[in-house]
Amino acid sequence: MFKVRLYNTSLMSNNDFNALMPLLVLAGASVLVMLLIVARLSHRLIQLVSLLLFVIAFISLLNIRAMLPYQVGSLFMIDSFGAFMIGLIIFSGLAVNVFSYIYFQEKEEGPKEYYVLLFLCTLGACVLAVSNHFVSLFLGLEILTIGLYALIAYLRARNHSIEAGIKYLVLAAFSSAFLLFGMALVYLQTGALSFAGMANVIGAASVPPLLLTGLGLMLVGLGFKLAVVPFHMWTADVYQGAPVPVTAFIATASKGGVVASMLRFFAAIDGFRSEQLQVVMIVIAIASMVVGNLLALRQSNIKRVLAYSSIAHLGYLLVAFIPGGDVVPQAVSFYLLTYFTATFAAFGVITILSGAESDAEELVHYRALFWKQPALASILSVAMFSLAGIPLTAGFTGKFYVLTTGIGQGFWLLASVLVLSSVVGLYYYLRVVTTMFAGTRDLLPGPPPKYPVFLGISMVALFVLTFALIWLGVYPDHAIGVVRDLQLLVTAPATSFAE
């Protein structure tokens, strides 16, 4: 019969608990919130509690720094890179949470369950970030995705919401199937489900065709989650249909988690040994940059604009991803940092401007915003400039990091495409800004804000984000310093506890 090899997941040490604390906090939080809902607490209270819980998760992350890198069984490898990604993801969850109150309070659907799902999705993303094993990868991915199905379609009264939901559901499941089949083939070839195991099996040998096919199919699944061309088509519709905070989450956390695990996986099996994979990735990257920017060119719906721009940005990210090497995790995490910040700033503004019936998604909503609400307009402008990669903003530093990574390894083609396509990008980012400056203060100022407290919190968050954008743009040395220390490990160093 089968010889059952017990992983030492059965006996978990305290260290393991501590190391997984952030994940456990998130998991527990979802349960706790559920209980609170049962206890019929008010939306306001739940929102505050979940805010608190996110903060706790963040803190618990901070105090595991000492024990990094740490391997939990063969499922998780919590190294500094993973920790950083978790931090980013929890941070995004936090941000989404902050913006959610105002947005959902006015909707007729009971907003409370929303937070449960939010925690679950965050958890999934975090699991992805540290997963070192196909199982954990798969679990994380599905926790994330299934949570998202519900979140996207959360405003069930809206046709768009539902449409987006079903589209995402079918496509996600479809792509998961590819992913799984790919995994299966890889497993068939290597006989290992843990990255480390695969690494040992493959060793320095050239990549056998079956494995290659498997990787290719996995790429389809992951590519879908990352929304890179040619797996991008769902993006715009889902971004448009989903509630704004959820869109923000999709744009950031979900992608961040997938990128992290993908990076880890490729690093483990040293995926770019095979020039085939590299070519595929290069093609994907170039296609994403070009197509993404072109699709956004004359788009008049700002959510769709951001969707397409996110496609392009993932393309840029791949420019840093493809070269491989130690610098890649640094570049990737720094770029994600800048990209997250900018994206949240943008979506935050959109959230605040959105009304009960419809989101502020058409560009015309933003005419003369600069003269009506200078603060929000300036924040959105900064976000747009950052996304466009204009100096003085984080976006530029991020792009600079990516370019240095690419050119440093001599990927001139990618670099040039990045530059030229981002020129196209300028046009639509500028269009948003221009719209805000166009016209004059023609309309009367809108009604006084309904929820001063939460509006205040949101504004504070936005200002923090904006400040971060500019700080990262003007004096990024600290951030770079942090990122520089990040390391991505496949097998735990001898010192730490291994299987």
Next chain:
Amino acid sequence: MKPSVSIEVVVLLAGLLFALGIVGVIIRKNIIFMLLSVEIMLNASGLAFVAAGSRWGQPDGQVMFVFILAMAAAEVSIGLALILQIYHQHKSLDIDNLKEMNG
């Protein structure tokens, strides 16, 4: 003991099922059938896992299969919920009616 069927055949079967699923998803207009086809694909990959597991004499493949089943179940449940909603709104399950967002 050696499994009675050679791995290659099983994997081939899985591949066929997978392809079948793809075709199903593409050609069917009714959402329910699309979901079914997706399920077929998922199970196909599950089968592949089992095959792989048996090749290496590990239970991991079957473990994965269990996970896949669970995930499929969760997915279908949400899917059906959505389908109900869609039926409320559009009074049909033809996926081609859902084209409000584009461009």
Next chain:
Amino acid sequence: MMLVLLITVLMVGAVAAVVAGEWSRHVPRWIALVACVIGLMCVIAIWANTSPAGGSVPSGQWLLDYRKSWIPSFGISFHLAVDGLSLLLLALTFFLGVLAVLCSWDEIRERTGFYYFNLLWILAGVAGVFMAMDLFLFYFFWEVMLIPMYFLIGIWGSENRVYAAYKFFIFTQASGLLMFLAILGLYFIHGQDTGIYTFNYFELTGTVIPFKSAFWLMSGFMIAFAVKLPVFPFHTWLPDAHGEAPTAGSLILAGLLLKTGAYGMLRFVVPMFPEAVREAAVPAMVLGVVGIIYGAVMAYSQTDLKRLVAFTSVSHMGFVITGIFALNELALQGVVMQLVTHALSTGALFLMAGMIKERLHTRDIGEMGGLWGPMPQMGSIGLVFAMASLGLPGLGNFIAEFLILLGVFQAHPWITVAAASGLIFSAVYSLRIVGKIFLGPRKTMETVPDFSFREMLIMAALTVSIVWLGLFPQPVIDTARPAITELVRFMDVQSAALQHQPYVKQ
């Protein structure tokens, strides 16, 4: 420290202006004026202390130097330094800055705070460009200029402003990004050669670059500078931007932003890629000549006064690039003169266009005419600057164009012959300007007032300087000399023996 002050005073002023703009409409312009004047004072102080006349004469080319680590992890430092060339252009920057504020004094009535914010921000960027000695920092300032200029055109421009703003921004940004690629390429080549990864200008100038890549890198830099200058095929953003921008915008565009292109060539392209430059010299000069003639012909056909003047800039900048690539002292000194004088003369013409627009509410020279009668003062000043732009001896532009042509003649007589045709064409369009605006019968019978005191002040300042430059250009030439001679010497060394040694020792 002085150098940092130059930039900070502008940035602080900018912020102060936008803040003050919330409460008052008139405070911002005073803030802006004060900021610019302070800056001008500082530059003059630096000049006085370092010129052979006054105080401490530094040995060698560099007068002041300020360096502070910025992003050490990439070898990026906040490194400013000025030599004679930079100093001249800085003086120009703040001088035109003052004029720009003055000429917007009444023209801008709404959102003054934000307006002056942008104005000062642009100036800060330009000043930074002229001082940055770290390529990353240089690119940084290079970009800092764009956004505010984009707003300046896009918000306060005339009818077709948005299109013009986009065009300006995308042209400059696209070319700028290509330059950024080139900078990174240089960074890595130098890093792989020496193991020192740095953006420091003084180290990168010593880089050994294989010819082929040197050529590509140079093209990367050149494209950015050529768009800014602008060189012939890349000039099309200029007429739109100039045409639509508010008066101050045109003034700064013509007076300063164009100059950054020439400065970049002098400061970076030539010393960093000597062989490549020598290879590319003739084609570049030919482009320059084409620009001279094409710009002039285009200028003749324009009916929109500001577009017309814009095309004359294209023509004049043709002289600049021709002179730069002649690579001898005469021509390069001529180029420096051309930068200064063109800024003054063309700036003055734009200011005049603005003043006429305020009076007649049109830029179409077809609707002007006979304005000498009601406005003899503007007429005579206009005549002076028309003459300046056709290179009348006794006015600054003549010195510039004469030196350039003389220098180019040493290198390539035939190119000079072609370029000299510019003298004729410039006469043709300049006289057309004068004729259409001031001579002939009156088109409009409405009463137009002559210069106000403020306008008189602006124009007098410009006139005095252009005449002064025409009769006593020596101070300018002496200020620029160390930089230029150093550059020429370096190129000669290069041509003598093609081994690289750093262009300037630290």
Next chain:
Amino acid sequence: MDKFLWLIPALPLGGFLILAFAGKYISRKAVAIVGAGSICLSALVMFAVGGAFLSGMPENAVYTQTLWTWFEVGDFNAKITLSLDALSLVFVFAITFIGALIHIYSTAFMEADRDYARFFASMNLFVFSMLVLVLADNLLLMYLGWEGVGLCSYLLIGFWYEQPANGAAARKAFTVTRIGDAAMAIGLFMVFQQAGTLVVSEIGANASAIWQPNSTSVTITALLLLAGGLGKSAQLPLQTWLPDAMAGPSPVSALIHAATMVTAGVYLVARMHTIFALSETARLVVAVIGAATLLLAGLTALTQYDIKRVLAYSTISQIGYMFLALGVGAWTAAVFHFMIHAFFKALLFLAAGAIIESLHHEHNMFKMGGLKDKMPVVFWTFLAGAISLAAVPLVSAGFYSKDQILWYSWSAGGGNAVLWAVALAGALITAAYTTRMMILTFWGESHTPIGHLPGRRMTMPLVVLALFSVFAGFIELPHNFGHFTLFSDLLHPVLPETFMKENIPSEWLFQLLAALATLGGIFLGYYYYYQKPSRIENLRRNGLVVQLHRFWFSGWAFDALYDRMLVKPFIYISSINKKDITDKLYTGIAAITGDMYKLLSRTQSGSLRWYIMGLVAGAILILGIQIML
């Protein structure tokens, strides 16, 4: 005395500055005093300095005064240095002295004009620039003056700016001369490249060391410089601007377009004679152009109606004589003719101005007539000028200067029979059109009622100039009678002796022929326009003659030619490209991007099945690539 040299140009400049800045605020009387006074003072200074110069001739025969260094770059330096030698003295004399007279005349002539101050400001500026031109010791400073006079001529031709025609004429004058100037600038570059300096004296000293005689480089240099001269002096092929320049007020025509500026070309060639001396070809070109011009312009003058245009063409033709002289190597003769011509042509223009003024701005000679008795002063002075222009033997200064040129055009080193024949024909024509002009203007019955007569301030200068244009000739008498060569002796420190051929026929013969030519011309004019005007009518019926007349009248159709060859094409090219074709490139790129957007946004159809197909396609693509490689 040389330390006062700077005063000569400085005074007009001062006058200009005062009038330019204070002109609005001071009274017309003050304007007149400043405007004319500055020139008179400058003339006085000139007499003082010149007197000193002549009495105590400095050893190197030149006063120099360096004011400041203009600019120096590398091995190039240009100083603001004035230098006065015999040649420049002659020009300075003409400029300041005649200039002073013309200014005095103008104070009355322009009395009624609105822009009194502007007029005098421009005139003073002109005198200043002209003085700089002739006093400059290096070519660059000369170029400054050179362009300066061009500017002033532009300003004064277009002085009455409301009429578009005047503006056009002014623009034409500036542009055409500018063409010459551009060539001249290139000439300067060549000089500097080869001689390493632009200082005239240095060039002159080392010319023979720098250039091989008759080498291409020297010829090219000479011709480039010449081109500048041709533009300013309205010689073929750049002569077309001068007749139109008559749009300016008469004093302007007198000062700028007769006496001084248009002879700048002569000055330039004389100044650079060392270079021209080295190139046979260049000198031949000069001579031929001069000859051709004098003939062409003379014939044109025969056909004009407008009195000022007649004078303009005659100016062109007389300057043609000067170039001819320069070409054959008779340097002093050319300068001598310049001076005499300055006197009588200025006189003729001023007189013509007086006539036009009192005939209510009537320019057409055929509408004049019978003024002999009505305006005696003008008549007698005009007559003096006319005989000088027609070179009536013995009694007129014109005779002595022109006779010299005729004689040299045969017998001087560069001379030959053809040139002489042309010159002789020219003499005949000159006499003819002068007579025609006289008769049409002063004899016959009057056609236009006459307004007020010119006052003393206008007549006084006429008288003075008349005296000079009659008697000034006696300072240089032909070799065969008197051989009194004061003028050429004065110039010989600067300009070389005229080199003569061997075995030339005696000079008497030439003088006789010249005299005959003149008298013949006068007779023709008298016969056709006074005795038998009917003959003209007969000629009018002859088709050929009419064609010829039209052709000559149009100035040999040069204007039309240039219009078709240069102006029209230029305007056409610039007008078709008004929208700037190069921009199409970028708009094209933008358009393409836009289309790609449209194309791609179609793929975002919103249909789920389509998306799935896209996904599958992607998968196939990936696997495909992997299989391919």
